[in-house]
Amino acid sequence: MQYCNSRLHHFLTLERLPRNVLLELMDTAERYINNGKVEKRPLLEGKTLVNLFFEASTRTRATFEMAAQKLGANVINLDVARSSAQKGESLSDTVKTLAAMQIDYLVIRHGTSGAAKFVAQVLGNKTAVVNAGDGPGSHPTQALLDMLTLKQQGVDFPNLSVAIMGDILHSRVARSQIHALQTLGVADLRLIGPPTLVPDESVFGTRVFTSREEGLKDVDVIILLRLQHERMDGAFLPSLETYYRDYALTEQALNLANENALILHPGPMNRDVEIQSHIAESANALMLKQVTNGIAMRMAILSTLKAF
Numbered sequence: 001m002q003y004c005n006s007r008l009h010h011f012l013t014l015e016r017l018p019r020n021v022l023l024e025l026m027d028t029a030e031r032y033i034n035n036g037k038v039e040k041r042p043l044l045e046g047k048t049l050v051n052l053f054f055e056a057s058t059r060t061r062a063t064f065e066m067a068a069q070k071l072g073a074n075v076i077n078l079d080v081a082r083s084s085a086q087k088g089e090s091l092s093d094t095v096k097t098l099a100a101m102q103i104d105y106l107v108i109r110h111g112t113s114g115a116a117k118f119v120a121q122v123l124g125n126k127t128a129v130v131n132a133g134d135g136p137g138s139h140p141t142q143a144l145l146d147m148l149t150l151k152q153q154g155v156d157f158p159n160l161s162v163a164i165m166g167d168i169l170h171s172r173v174a175r176s177q178i179h180a181l182q183t184l185g186v187a188d189l190r191l192i193g194p195p196t197l198v199p200d201e202s203v204f205g206t207r208v209f210t211s212r213e214e215g216l217k218d219v220d221v222i223i224l225l226r227l228q229h230e231r232m233d234g235a236f237l238p239s240l241e242t243y244y245r246d247y248a249l250t251e252q253a254l255n256l257a258n259e260n261a262l263i264l265h266p267g268p269m270n271r272d273v274e275i276q277s278h279i280a281e282s283a284n285a286l287m288l289k290q291v292t293n294g295i296a297m298r299m300a301i302l303s304t305l306k307a308f
């Protein structure tokens with residue numbers, strides 16, 4: 001589905017994305033960063049990218065726009081709230097309409113799992129479709145920028161202990177991160193969360209912990225996730241206070257991990273819900289590096305898809 005004539009044409013999921021492609025994308029992103037600054041590379045002059053976001057976003061939308069601009073492409077941010085989708089136009093007709101404007105890239109975020117794949121099927125090879133998050137399905141560009149952030153810290157993926165903690169059940173980020181970490185050979189991958197918000201061990205083939213204290217013991221990397229209330233259709237938790245007590249990354253909980261454990265969060269963060277606020281400011285908290293890397297990683301993805 002992502003490939004056309006053996007070339008990466010759409011970017012929809014990290015599931016079954018070969019390890020060499022994942023590594024090449026990270027290397028490409030690193031080449032776009034010089035002394036911490038993401039450089040311009042006018043590789044997409046004359047191309048047009050449309051950001052089509054049916055769900056709210058700060059990081060993903062803005063960094064796709066910056067990535068496209070640094071590559072020299074024109075960018076249109078379609079305001080979905082003022083688009084003809086509000087008049088009842090279907091997703092299929094909306095994207096066919098945009099493709100008829102001879103756009104080259106369509107970056108889509110949608111609340112339904114599978115929406116990006118559906119759009120790629122509708123558009124075929126005319127337009128490159130990039131998944132910027134589809135419901136609880138996947139968020140492949142986020143997971144790749146997270147891997148880049150870890151790589152920059154000099155980690156050895158196969159020897160890394162990684163814990164993903166929070167609302168795993170509703171998290172597209174977690175799904176994509178699990179695929180990426182497994183592809184990179186991470187053997188000790190743990191999912192931590194309340195019983196109502198973690199899948200059972202058979203789903204991803206990882207260890208699952210409902211005890212934060214057991215799950216965080218001796219890990220090298222802690223990836224936090226927010227509670228995704230927008231995808232919860234009932235009461236998954238007794239209260240935010242009990243969630244903080246049992247599943248937040250507090251100073252005490254952090255002490256269970258290895259010294260200098262790295263802390264990631266895809267954002268947006270809810271301080272004093274999933275993370276004790278001051279920990280987000282510590283030297284090992286990489287959230288703002290993740291944001292900057294989002295520009296370079298998305299440049300790497302767009303310039304790789306340029307091949308069509």
Ligand code: CP
Binds near residue numbers: 058142
């Ligand atoms: N991580 C992430 O997708 O953030 P935004 O919702 O701000 O794009």
